[in-house]
Amino acid sequence: MEVFPGVHQLKVPIDQNALGYLNSYLIQGDKGCLLVDTGWNSRGAFQSLKEQLDGLGLTLRDIARVVITHVHPDHYGLAGLIKQASPTRFAFHLWEKALIEERYIEFAQLQNKMGKFLCRHGVPRQQAGPLEIASMPALDFVTVAWPDEVLYGGEIISIGDFQLEVLWTPGHSPGHVCLYEPSKKLLFSGDHVLPGITPNVSYNLQSGSNPLGDFINSLNQLRRLPVDLVLPAHEHIFEGLEDRIQQIVGHHEDRKGEILSTLSEEPLSAFLIARQLSWHIRDDWDHLDAYHQRSAMTETLAHLEMMRMEGRVERHSRDGVIRYELATLTGS
DSSP, X not given: OEEETTEEEEEEEOTTOTTOEEEEEEEOOBTBEEEEOOOOSOHHHHHHHHHHHHHTTOOGGGEEEEEOSOOSHHHXXXXXXXXXXXXXXXXXXXXXXXXXXXXXXXXXXXXXXXXXXXXXXXXXHHHHXXXXXXXXXXXXXXXXXXXXXXXXXXXXXXXXXXXXXXXXXXXXXXXXXXEXXXXXXXXXXXXXXXXXXXXXXXXXXXXXXXXXXXXXXXXXXXXXXXXXXXXXXXXXXXXXXXXXXXXXXXXXXXXXXXXXXXXXXXOBOHXXXXXXXXXXXXXXXXXXXXXXXXXXXXXXXXXXXHHHXXXXXEEEEETTXXXXXXXXXXXX
16 A cells, blocks of 8 residues: 555554554665565565565565664564565664574573563562563564664665655664654654554663663654654554654653552562553453563563652662662752
């Protein structure tokens, strides 16, 4: 579907996932095309991508360049297969390149560290095992490819009459990037800004020290950009970037307020705090699968660490478990 002159939206299916599909974008140029994100590694996704290209009279070999917004499986997973089938050049941020080996190749060490991380933040040892391995199935949906070009942010990618500025927007992932076309007022937003849901922002072993702070800062940098059309990686294309950013920032402020309320009586671990928060789920916490429990906990941690940087909470370690409490106000 052509969603803007020279830009086609390709809906690449994400099997057995509530999101349904990834929005990949094909930008046509006179010397090949540029693809934004690939979809994940499944037979159905790869076949769908090829069929949609065929419908445009193209093949994988017509893609001169692929920009990966971040290396989560649904955005990056088909990279290796595409690389095998075509001379396509891949580009993604330096920080995303740094994640690949530990996450998708030599992952045993990261898995072991994650188990200790979870226990340190309050997960009972008898429950830590399933949470520790909760992301392992994602390995089946990734074929690794290394970038031919490393991005830092600030580069201009020329394709046809599009001049795409690379915007480094960390938060959802440390090296997440968006692409901005100022003359056409287009923003390819990846997972950074979505029209209806808020992306998971987690504090974990690969996130950096304040991922939610990074995310909010990145949002605020986009707030004043002249943008008519936002092309996200999930859900639907939309208008009203500034209003949507305001909604997302407000959501996180509300969540921080809810967390502060849980700390009104006693210090708690991130795991115990997460259990008490309101999540948009049908079942209670104990019926959540391990992956969603872990995601909820690490998202709670991201809020706690941002509030710690703001001086609103403190953390202390006792008996090997980190607990958070309301900050003690001091003053003259």
